[in-house]
Amino acid sequence: MKKDYKGKIELIENIALDTYKMVILSDLRWANPAQFISILCGNKTMRRPFSISDFEKKEKESLTTILFKLKGEGTSYLKNLKKGDEIDFLAPLGNGFKIENKKSLLIGAGIGIAPMLFLKKELNEKNIENFLISGFKNENEIIKGSDKTVIGGSVMDNIEELIKEKNIELIYACGPKVVLKMVDELSTKLNTPSQLALEKVMACSIGVCRGCVIKLIRNNKIQNYSVCKDGPVFFGGEIIWE
Amino acid sequence: MGIEKLKTVLKNEKTNNTLILKTPIIGASGTYGYNIEYADFINLDYLGAISTKGITLESRLGNDGDRIFEVQGGMINRIGLENVGIENFIKEKLPVLKEKKIDFLLNIAGNTIEDYEKLALIASQNEIKALEVNVSCPNVKQGCLEFGLNPESLFSLTSKIRKNYKGFLIVKLSPNTSDIKSLAMAAESGGADCISAINTLRGLGVDIKYIGNKFIKKMVQGGLSGSCIKPVALYMVNQIKNAVKIPVIAMGGICKLSDLFEFILAGADAFQIGTANFQTPSICTSLALELCEFMEKNNFYDFETLKGAILNG
Ligand SMILES: Cc1cc2nc3c(=O)[nH]c(=O)nc-3n(C[C@H](O)[C@H](O)[C@H](O)COP(=O)(O)OP(=O)(O)OC[C@H]3O[C@@H](n4cnc5c(N)ncnc54)[C@H](O)[C@@H]3O)c2cc1C
Ligand SMILES: Cc1cc2nc3c(=O)[nH]c(=O)nc-3n(C[C@H](O)[C@H](O)[C@H](O)COP(=O)(O)O)c2cc1C
Ligand code: FES
Numbered sequence: 001m002k003k004d005y006k007g008k009i010e011l012i013e014n015i016a017l018d019t020y021k022m023v024i025l026s027d028l029r030w031a032n033p034a035q036f037i038s039i040l041c042g043n044k045t046m047r048r049p050f051s052i053s054d055f056e057k058k059e060k061e062s063l064t065t066i067l068f069k070l071k072g073e074g075t076s077y078l079k080n081l082k083k084g085d086e087i088d089f090l091a092p093l094g095n096g097f098k099i100e101n102k103k104s105l106l107i108g109a110g111i112g113i114a115p116m117l118f119l120k121k122e123l124n125e126k127n128i129e130n131f132l133i134s135g136f137k138n139e140n141e142i143i144k145g146s147d148k149t150v151i152g153g154s155v156m157d158n159i160e161e162l163i164k165e166k167n168i169e170l171i172y173a174c175g176p177k178v179v180l181k182m183v184d185e186l187s188t189k190l191n192t193p194s195q196l197a198l199e200k201v202m203a204c205s206i207g208v209c210r211g212c213v214i215k216l217i218r219n220n221k222i223q224n225y226s227v228c229k230d231g232p233v234f235f236g237g238e239i240i241w242e
Numbered sequence: 243m244g245i246e247k248l249k250t251v252l253k254n255e256k257t258n259n260t261l262i263l264k265t266p267i268i269g270a271s272g273t274y275g276y277n278i279e280y281a282d283f284i285n286l287d288y289l290g291a292i293s294t295k296g297i298t299l300e301s302r303l304g305n306d307g308d309r310i311f312e313v314q315g316g317m318i319n320r321i322g323l324e325n326v327g328i329e330n331f332i333k334e335k336l337p338v339l340k341e342k343k344i345d346f347l348l349n350i351a352g353n354t355i356e357d358y359e360k361l362a363l364i365a366s367q368n369e370i371k372a373l374e375v376n377v378s379c380p381n382v383k384q385g386c387l388e389f390g391l392n393p394e395s396l397f398s399l400t401s402k403i404r405k406n407y408k409g410f411l412i413v414k415l416s417p418n419t420s421d422i423k424s425l426a427m428a429a430e431s432g433g434a435d436c437i438s439a440i441n442t443l444r445g446l447g448v449d450i451k452y453i454g455n456k457f458i459k460k461m462v463q464g465g466l467s468g469s470c471i472k473p474v475a476l477y478m479v480n481q482i483k484n485a486v487k488i489p490v491i492a493m494g495g496i497c498k499l500s501d502l503f504e505f506i507l508a509g510a511d512a513f514q515i516g517t518a519n520f521q522t523p524s525i526c527t528s529l530a531l532e533l534c535e536f537m538e539k540n541n542f543y544d545f546e547t548l549k550g551a552i553l554n555g
């Protein structure tokens with residue numbers, strides 16, 4: 001199946017402090033929440049991966065949305081692109097969330113909200129009850145679209161109460177490692193299954209270089225799994241955190 | 243397009259051992275997987291060969307911690323030879339290579355001479371046509387100095403592999419030496435049919451930022467690859483070509499058509515593409531097609547003629 005695409009930037013806009021939304025027009029045919037694209041950023045050796053935050057299929061073409069936070073050279077390069085510029089990306093990469101018909105809690109910490117917005121849309125379309133909670137460092141960084149937004153504190157504050165109060169049956173999460181680790185622990189403690197979308201620096205983003213592997217306990221065996229191809233979604237309880 | 247033009251014959255004139263490739267372009271070890279990983283991006287028929295991920299006797303999980311680090315014009319990796327091991331390779335990966343008729347070099351690595359001997363024997367038993375020996379591995383029995391950095395140990399390693407393996411034997415040299423010529427000659431006299439070079443250069447990636455009121459730092463030591471190593475690779479290939487009569491497969495930072503010409507001038511008979519696959523997964527076939535187009539447009543009848551024109555023109 002074709003995975004390399006040349007798209008055109010349909011929109012690029014500053015949506016919060018150091019945060020940008022980019023919409024790409026291409027002939028990508030499908031994408032699922034937590035799948036990602038990896039973009040060639042000028043002459044950088046390593047492509048930069050970004051979660052798909054929305055996907056809209058048209059007759060022949062499609063619109064793929066990503067949200068990105070400025071970090072270094074790669075994201076600065078992207079920020080400076082203009083509407084109409086060509087963009088070279090690989091997609092759709094990795095395995096998305098496994099959507100289940102269960103009352104779901106969606107946790108998006110910081111820019112980790114990106115795949116959650118796409119997931120929320122899908123769950124809504126499928127009439128699956130869900131609640132999206134997101135957390136940002138301050139007012140300026142808020143990305144809209146959540147049912148509840150935590151500002152300043154941790155998105156994990158009082159989350160246990162929320163899970164119980166809302167009878168949550170499944171947790172989806174994306175964000176920094178510390179948050180995902182807390183979600184993992186909580187999911188084990190409450191015996192509520194969770195799906196976590198991880199990040200690792202990537203070189204190939206298609207499973208060949210073995211640069212992005214993490215260790216999991218699956219089928220009673222400790223083995224390496226690549227975040228790019230086997231992930232980025234892994235289940236709570238199986239990750240061996242470094 | 244007339245891809246037949248790109249047919250490449252690598253021949254050890256002394257023994258007549260020969261490897262015929264559809265095109266001179268090979269996916270480099272560690273960047274190309276085991277078999278059909280790139281099928282989503284390229285027509286595998288246009289590929290000269292795949293050099294498999296380095297295979298060891300036992301499967302390996304590789305290194306813990308950060309494994310890759312980007313630098314200007316390249317990257318540093320310390321994957322630590324994560325691979326499925328020879329047994330799984332034969333059982334799971336080889337049948338796919340055969341079924342899809344993908345030409346490949348089996349890239350092998352070991353900790354001891356015995357490891358290499360056993361791997362060579364298994365390659366023989368499975369009628370594997372070409373073996374690429376990664377000698378940039380620490381010799382556990384001899385103080386962990388790389389096999390490939392000492393002419394005597396390289397000669398002895400090569401001749402022992404040669405005893406167990408009659409197919410096309412390629413020795414892949416490490417550039418982390420001050421005397422690449424002696425190493426190439428040692429491999430040739432040990433019985434190698436071909437030299438491939440270069441493996442990654444030793445490098446240290448450093449990231450240090452002052453955030454808040456402290457330094458946030460990271461150091462990743464490993465093998466440097468990508469376009470930044472091209473001048474070193476060109477130099478090494480040239481040195482090797484001047485030292486031996488067997489063919490040379492060149493690699494190190496190749497990413498465009500002009501790089502192929504540069505490496506031919508330096509002494510290359512075929513090429514491997516590594517890190518550039520990460521930027522452009524279709525690069526191996528697009529390079530083959532570009533090369534083909536160039537030859538057709540400029541009336542170079544075949545790859546040998548082109549090489550001749552570059553070297554003698
Ligand atoms: C599956 C996945 C999905 C992601 N989704 C998003 C998203 O939706 N929005 C968003 O803003 N960010 C996302 N990221 C992180 C994003 O890829 C990095 O912020 C970006 O690559 C930084 O590049 P830079 O050159 O600007 O910064 P750099 O200065 O190069 O790096 C800053 C930090 O970014 C990370 N990083 C750098 N290069 C890579 C790479 N090749 N692969 C992965 N991480 C890297 C490292 O942790 C590094 O310390 C995602 C990462 C992964 C793995
Ligand atoms: C991620 C990665 C893994 C590699 N693994 C191997 C390996 O297993 N065996 C080997 O002989 N060379 C390995 N190499 C080296 C490459 O095959 C090649 O020699 C080197 O990268 C230089 O070529 P390049 O600049 O085109 O990448 C690896 C390189 C990279 C980047
Ligand atoms: S980035 Fe290469 S295996 Fe994941």
